[in-house]
Amino acid sequence: MMLGLVILLWISVVFAENLNFCAYHRDNLRRSLSLGSPGPDNLLLPFNGTRIPGSQESIDIQIFIKEFFGEKLSNDWSLEVDSFEEKGYNFTNLVFTPFNGDTFLVLAAHYDTKIEPKGFIGATDSGASCAILLYVAKFLDQILTSDRDLLNPWLLGSNVGLKIVFFDGEEALEYWTAEDSIYGSKHLAEKWKNQGLLDRIDLFVLLDLLGSQEQLPVHSYHRSSHAYYEVLSDIERVIAKGRDRSLNPSELQYLMKGPFLDDDHRPFYEAGVSVLHLIPFPFPSVWHKLEDNFENLDETKIQRWAVMMSEFVVKFVNS
Ligand SMILES: [Zn+2]
Known part of the structure; x- marks a missing residue:
């Protein structure tokens, strides 16, 4: 009886905590x-x-992203444009910061697509992840506007900043090697290293290959971020109500094995930054095929990730 009461109280606390956000997501997610x-x-x-x-298509999506932050959001999200030329290509990373801090939480995804096969759209690689980050930004912008007390620790004392990064040039120009890949993240990591920013990143969260119709596990790959993986898993458990969960904190084989997937986190990880890599393994079966298109996305999964990441950021700030 007592245990039942405690569980009931716990459940009501969990849902009460999410009540404000539930209303927001209900109004905005679809x-x-x-x-x-x-x-x-x-x-x-x-x-x-x-x-x-x-x-031109890359420039167009950059304009879309910049106009979204500049015109659709109410707060001042400062923009850092990191442009450079390499191997005859122009690359541009976009970084948005709603407020600075002594340290930072970084959320990142890559917006570029592969050159081959011709017409490759990269719906999961990583169009969906970019859209999820835009949703998180909109969610936080709304909280900053009307529910600032929910971010009290962030705004009043803990002095943790946030950066949302859209990387260019993740894909290889030809075949994936350490040299021919992740052009944007290598460039930004070097830039931030020279500015003394790398040492100030509390956690670097990278989203990639999310949103496919397949039910694929997203493992915990990095020991240093496993506690955050557990936080995210707790959020998923509340949202998923037991169905189709992607995260499983008790499955530790990839954690024991050590990180083995190469991606935009590499230059940050090698510099000692704590990384939470949110990527399914195995990869979606459409990976690097023309079939990685919008017909093969699952909007329910994308929406769930958007809610999870929104809730995660608030929990991160309050932890
Ligand atoms: Zn790719």
Whole structure:
């Protein structure tokens, strides 16, 4: 009886904690991250195209992202443009910061697409992840506007900043090697290293290959971030209500093995930054094929990740 009461109280506390956010997500999730309803608030459909570094399509999506932060959000999100030229291609990373801090939480995904196969759209690689980050930004912007007390520790004392990063040039220009890959993240990590920023990153969260229709496990790959993986898993458990969970903190084989997936986190990880790599393994079966298109996305999964990441950021700030 006592135990039942405690569980009941715990459940009501968990849901009460999420009540404000539930209303927000109910009002915004579908029109922001829907595959079927184009409109000015849709954050996903603009990524339904190629985004090869330096191309007009790449410039167009950069404009979309910049206009989103500059015009659709209410607060001042400062923009850092990290542009450079390498191997005949122009690359541009975009970094948005709503407020600075002594240390930072970084959320990142790559917006570029592979040159081959021709017409490759990269719906899961990583258009969906970029749209999820835009949703998180919009969610935080709303909290900063009308529920600032929810971010009290962030704004009043803990002095942790946030940066949302859209990397260019993750994909190899030809075949993936350490040299021919992750152009954008290598460049930004070097820049931030020279500015003394790398040492100030509390956690670097990288989203990649999310949103496919397959039910694929996203493992815990890094010991230093496992506690955060558990936090995210707790959030998923509340949202998923027991169905189709991606995270499993008790499955430790990849944690024991050590990180083995190469991605935009590499230069940050090698510099000693704590990394939470949110990527399924095995990869989606459409990976690096033309079939990685919007017909093979699952909007329900994308929406769930958007809610999970939104809640995670608030929990991170309050932890
Ligand atoms: Zn890829």
